[in-house]
Amino acid sequence: MLELNNSIFERMLGVSNIIKYKKLPVLFILLSFGLYFMFAYDLVRTDSAKLLLLYSGLFICAYKLIKTTGFYFRVLVFAAILFRLLFLLSIPNLSQDFYRFIWDGQLLLSGLNPYLSTPDMQMELGALTDFSNLSELHSGMGSLSARNFTNYPPLNQLCFALANLFPENSILSSVIGLRLIIISADLGTLYFGKKLLEHLKLPSSRIFWYILNPFIIIELTGNLHFEGVMVFFLVLSLYLLSRGKRLKSAIFLAFSISIKLIPLMLLPLFFKWFKTEDDKIKLVALLKYYSAVGLTILLLFTPFFSTQFITNYSQTIGLWFGNFEFNASIYYLLREVGYTITGYNEIATISKILPIISVLIILSLAFFKKNNTIQALSSSMLLALTCYLFLSTTVHPWYLTTLVALCIFTNYRFPLVWSFVIILSYLAYANTDYKENLWIILLEYTTVLSFFIWEVFVRKRIRD
Template identity: 35%
Template sequence: MSAGFFYLSYFIPRENFWLTFLIYTALFAGMLAVYFLSKQPKWIWIFFGGLLIRLSLLLAIPSLSDDYPRFLWDGELVKMSQNPYLETPEVWLQTHPEIANPYLENLIDLMNSPAYFSVYPPLNQGIFYIAAVLGDLDPWTGIVVLRMLLILGEIGVFFLLLKVFDHFKLSSTKLILYWLNPLVIMEITGNLHFEGFVLLLLLASLFALIKQKHGFSGGFWGLSVGMKLLPLMLIPTFFTFQKTRKSKAFWIGSALALIVSFGWLLIDDSWIHFLQSLKLYQGKFEFNASIYYLLREVGFWIKGYNVIGEITPILSGITLLGILYFSWKRKPENPLNLIDLWVLIYLIYLVLQPVVHPWYLIPAFGLSLFTAKKAFLIWTFAVIFSYQAYGDPNYQESPIFLFIEYAILFAAIYWDYFKNNLKLISTS
């Protein structure tokens, strides 16, 4: 498996989809083999095996994502006491020629979004700043620093998963499905995405909650929102879960964490451009969607043009109603019920979004290991079909590969959420 990850990260161009697919499939099969053969796993060997795989990728340039130049750019601006939210990179280079340098010019040449304001929250900017300081105007060193920080976060995830499994008296063997999962390793360690930190903070919030440390639980949840905005959609569950609804400490901890995370956006009215970028992201970009693409085709048929601006608010409204309905309907009575509800909320959100990058699955997948649901595990394999777009010179997605991916996913959703219910109805 280590050789497979090494070859995939260092030698295979992302345009070569079929070789990527074959190696990814072999790695997924290897993970399942370790899982099924490990009846009583020796965790020291599992841990160091997964850690060595991650460390073997330390020097690789991210191959399946080109987000890292923006990470390094924002960090460099913060290091120079510049506000990364005030100007787009293109405009900044024009308006600050006296402090621009070849390093920044090189980053903007590599960047996929030089005409957009930064969409990364202030907590992300703090991590980018560390990479800029330690990287010292060298992009390769900056990548290594970011990767080491993410690996440290993954180590935290490993041990928190182990602790939470132990608390709930669940089989910890499922931890193998996260620790050796090719999607997790590729997208967090390989491609430098921060969903691993989101999962770390959500697990910390859960662990504090089951230890009756409600203030810390709220604080960790607030920080997870500060890392990536998506956990904000979990807030209705805290109103229907009795232990959090009635806990002043939880809400105080949440409020303080959110202030620490987002208060920086009040400087120079940075929040205006930050929200502008979020709105642009929601109303312009499309990738690896399912239901949205079907509705878009209906829009083309009826109106003759892309109706993304009309569809996305409707889907966002449906997502919100779904979250509110299931939060009220399920009313979780214990932390395991709460986790199961979180997984459902993530699923509702992702199947209705116009943009579903593979790394978006990771927090929900990690949480789903505490449930009997298999959809996110199966999706971590099926999502490899979305990488086909990288093999096209124009990044054109193939309807055939999208159909295969989502046919597999919706079959898994049917198995998880409908099959047993239909059996109960038929027997009654």
């Protein structure tokens, strides 16, 4: 009993010492707490001025908090958890995607295949009589989501179902369930990201540029985007690969792909990981790795598999990648050229050409870069995904999550800059028709491309 009391006393003394000698970090934690509270419970996305002020203030506080603590690990972990838990009872205010997440989860728990019908179809059939919050979910997700088939992979669907198991069967209870899954994934990224950094002999404090990044906290915990779960499995896969555990690495990479399909495009980059010193490819090892990834994905999709599923899913993926445009960069320039030449929006043609360029860039990174270390592999992944986003017709803010995570294992920091200026894309929602101001888009990408060019091309030449 005496030992227990001493232990408690020592912990209390430790906390009091932090407060006494780390007054600035405590100040920035309190300021951040207030700003996050306002962001979570007193903000609508159409209030652009308030959105920009809160977001900018949070970035300043995050930077000062990390710097003034001297990377005091316990304090920063405490802050990271506190800021996430602050959002627990809030309804997302920058995105309505969570309504579809809850809908798909409810379908799965009802024994229905979420890939075989759209919400509009289900509403017309009127068969979901015991479906919780039916009308509110359908109206909340918006007409675009309601009239299209789901595009979320199977492991993501499982997460949606688990979130709906939270007691009370209300939208808030499902939101809490979704949020707890995402927070758990972030803590997993913190743990394995730190271990990977230590294994690479890099400063473990780098992990906080991801974990305490306001963009990450707001887009994942706040807006309930599952890129954070995808990143957790990707980081875990890289950690296992660095430890020589290839089979486990392949399985968790497949898990990452089964949350979001984006890591699928990174598979060619593993080619030179299996290259020996005499430039020979260990073909058997490479094929085993790819086979483990492929079989795991196939097994996860199997419960939903049917001819109709293939048709619906491929149609939806093609729709999302080729028919919508938002916060694009190179595509918008090419679109203007198309308007000048033909007088029409040439998205149908341009959206077919740009992915081909992305594939060629990824293949060049796979075959011409030495991706035989985790740092080199992470750099290639980062550059591949960055080029893909530069060439995309649609770049929603949460798409940057993987870039922010990967950059901490590299010498590149432009994703951190992008994670700050990406908030400008939300200004479009202040307009009733969601029309983007292209001058604002130009400001965003001029800033990002300037840092990108400096870090990737100019700085390298100066060093050489």
